[in-house]
Amino acid sequence: MAGVIVSGVVGAMFGNYFWYFAARIVSIERFKPFIIRWGKWLTLDWKEIEKAEKLFGTKAWAIVFFGRMLPTVRSLISIPAGLLHMRLWTF
DSSP states (O other), rough: HHHHHHHHHHHHHHHHHHHHHHHHHHHHHHHHHHHHHHHHHHTOOOHHHHHHHHHHHHHHHHHHHTTTTTTHHHHHTTHHHHHOOOOTTOO
16 A cells, blocks of 8 residues: 555656656746647636746645645646746745
């Protein structure tokens, strides 16, 4: 049982860091043309991204902390953290 728990934790953390660093490499500047072109299909526009960026800038630790407790958000919270260059230690 301990091996299963350790494997699950290590795998989840590996996945979180993978998406964090992948998003950090892409960065928000490279993401803007994608949102401008395909945002309507994702129901996003650049103004919403800017609002999220401001919110994430002030409350990043809380968003990531509580986001990790929600099943679907848990996997996806690494992407905005990486895109917006959240400090790795805080992440």
